[in-house]
Amino acid sequence: MNRANDNNINLSRTKLSSTSNIRWLLIGYDLIMYAVVAAILLLLYGGIDKLSTIGILQQVCLSVLCIFVARLIGKVYVQVWRYGGIQCYIRLLFTDFIAFVAYLCLELLLPIQKITFARMLSIVSLNLLGALALRMMYRYAYKCGNRETTKGKILSALLHMFSGIEAENKKEVQKIKVAIIGAGRVGVSLAEEPINNEETAYIPRCFIDISKEKVGREIHGIPVWSENEATFNRLGEFEVQEIIFAIPSMDAGKKKALYEYYKDAGYKLKVYDYPTMYTAGGKRHLREFDIEELLFRKQLVVSDERTNAYYKDKVVLITGGGGSIGSELCRQLAKMNPRKIIILDIYENGAYDVQQELKIAYGDCLDLQIEICSITNRKALEKVFEKYHPQIIINAAAHKHVPLMEHNCVEAIYNNVFGTQNLVELCEKFGTERFMMVSTDKAVNPTNVMGATKRMCEMIVQSASTHGKVKYSATRFGNVLGSAGSVIPLFKRQIANGGPVTVTDKRIIRYFMTIPEASQLVLQSGAIANNGELFVLDMGQPVKIIDLAENMIRLSGVQGIEIVETGLRPGEKLYEELLVKTEELDKTDNSMIFIERDNALSKEEIYKKIDVLRDACNTGDDLIAKEALRSVVPTFKRPEDVNKEIA
Structure with a gap:
């Protein structure tokens, strides 16, 4: 231990000595630079105020x-x-300006041979220019003398000759050589990182850009190539190992083409940008491609000022507030300055996590309350309404796992259907302003219990809009990336375990959106609802699950991962119905949000259906409950009947 301490002390002394030598060496070079300037302007240049030898010495000493x-x-x-x-x-500029002022004053006051103001200014300015040039050349040689090029070797030799130190480091061979796609502001800021921080693990070799103004030029000594010039052979000559995307606004189709082009060539791909999920703002950083980016679709922005203004100063209760969608709804709402947010959930850990996250972010500026309660517990739910008198209810609480609900039909009906009915009735009793239900694309011609219960919930909400005082709406969207029941976490675990990755059927297609998209959609649709609307989102093109699995495997870099087809699960169909057939739907101010035309059932019809479901559930038999659900939801189809149509 003592020997180690002695070594550290000696190393520190060496560094201190080295620093001291460089400092005095720089003063020496500045004196040499001054001598050159003085020789030119005081000795060689005579001018109208030609100086004697004594006058030259006086001016030299004073300056x-x-x-x-x-x-x-x-x-x-x-x-x-x-x-x-x-x-x-x-x-340096400021100190030399002060020096010039002092020089001017002293020259006027002291009994020495005078020179003109122009010559005095020229001495200080030319000397300053030389000092700046010395420092810039030194810094350039230090930063660029580590490159394995002829210029780099020359700079390294000159640096060592005149300063006695090595170039910035000789570790370039150990650093990751990268090509940066995008020579704009973002790409250039990334390239500046190694200049400002010698500990970075990468070194930029080139930019790849399409701008004619930039191609063929250099930025920080780094060449800018066109896409045609960035051939694999040329990238190989520059030892490029990774490709970094640094154009956040790049078109999704273009990004997909480049991703596949370089990924197929064996390059590791990264992104220099903000995180795309769960984080708003923050600092750009170098990261792997996020899962939703593998879909290569531009995220939809559905939030607006009208939405923000609607929720300001409102008391909002979110059921299922600790879940994937519910927690994001809380995050989005917290930005809109509500009077109070009530997170209601049966799972205390999820609710607690959201509470702590928002407390850290907003502190006492956000009034946040937690209530642990099931929406099936009418008495407990009523106490919550009585305590807070919420103005807006967002119902995100539901059992959503398709295969599990096939075998737990009674529980699915109790939670999804009866829970929603409890909320609707309490909204009417306590004079809530608005009720918004989170629905799913699986409610469209459902082939499973989960989808059928959500369709029943839609019918309850639409029926209530015809006779109640509350404004009701429901919002449908597709699969949510990053949610607890998403296929993405399953694929990640399977890849981490070495495979195989399992897909139920290679023909399966799904619509995808991110959690922030889904949450913003729910909030905006609720804000613009008049009453009874069933909002649906144009989610663009569907994605084949097999393509998603293949992209995730390629992204992981793990070789030999097999994809295995396991067969459709109970209640699963090969495709989800197109949510939007725009010619059959009503438009809204948002071009991506539509309203489905649907006839609401009467209050009597709804309660008759609920009685049928309640009687079936009271038997405790899932098969009886499932058949009862089929009888009250006319569009509930058998999956085998739907799948055989496209088999």
Whole structure:
């Protein structure tokens, strides 16, 4: 231990000595630069105020005194110029300006031979220009002398010759060589990282851009190539190992084409941008492709000022507030300055996690309450309504797992259908302003219990809109990336375990959206609802699950992962119905949101259906409950009947 300490002390002394030598060496070079300037302007140049030998010595002593005392007082020589930024150069400019003022005043006051103002200014300015040039050349040689090129070797040799130190490092062979797609502001800021931080693990070799103004030029000494010039052979010559995407606004189709092009060639791909899920704002950073980016679809922005204004100063209760969608709804709402947010959930851990996250983010600025309660517990639910009198209810609580609900039909009906009915009745009793239900694309011609219960919920909400005082709406969307029941976490675990990755059927297609998209859609649709609307979202093109699995495997970089087809699960169909047939739907102000035309049932019809379901559930038999559900939801189809149509 003592030997280690001695070594550290010696190393520190060596570094201190080295720093001291470089500082005095820089003063020496500045003196040489001044001598050159003085020789030109005081000795060789005569001018109208030709000086005698004594006059030259007087001017040299006075100017040297002013310039170098000012620089020493201004701590110009304390700075580490190899890392010098603009502030270092500004300090040098400022100290030499002070030196010039002092030189001018003393020259006028002292009984010495005078020179013209122009010559005096020229001495200080030319000397300053030389000092700046010295430092810039030193910094450039230090930063670029580590490159394995002829220019890099020359710079390294000159740096060692004149300063006695090596270039920035000789570790370039150990660093990751990257090509940056995008020579814009984002790409250039990424390229500046190695310049400002020698500990970065990568070194930029080239930019790849389509701008004719930039192609063929250099940025920070890094060449800018066109896409045609960035051939695999040329990238190989520059030892490029990774490709970094640094154009956040790149078209999804273009990004997909480039991704596949470079991925097929064996390059590791990364993104320099903000995180795309769960994080708003923050600092750009280098990261792997996020899962939703594998879909290569532009995220929809559905939030607007009207939505924000609607929720401001409102008391909002979110059921299932600790879940994937519910927690994101809480995050989005917290930005809109509500009077109070009530998170209601049966699972206390999820609710607690959201509570702590929002407390850290907003502190006392956000009034946040937690209630642990099931929406099937009418008495407990009524106490919550009585305590807070919420103005807006967002019902995100539901059992959503398709195969599990096939074998737990009674529970699915109790939670999804009866729970929704409890909320609707309590909204009417306590005078709630608005009720918004989170629905799913699986409610469209459902082939499973989960989808059928959600369709029943839609019918309950639409019926209530015809006779109640509350404004009701429901919002449908597709599969949510990153949610607890998403296929993405399953694929991740399977890949981490070495495979195989399982897909139920290679023909399966699904619509996808991110959690923030889904949450913003629910909030906006609720804000614009008049009463009884069933909102649906144009989610673009569906995605084949097999393609998603293949992309995830390629992204992981793990070789030999097999994809195995396991067969359709209970209640699963090969495709989800197209949510939007725009010619049959009513438009809204948002071009991506539509309203489905649907005839609401009467209050009597709905309660008759609920009685049928209640009687079936009271038997405790899932098969009886399932058949009862089939009888009250006319569009509930058998999956085998739907799948055989496209088999």
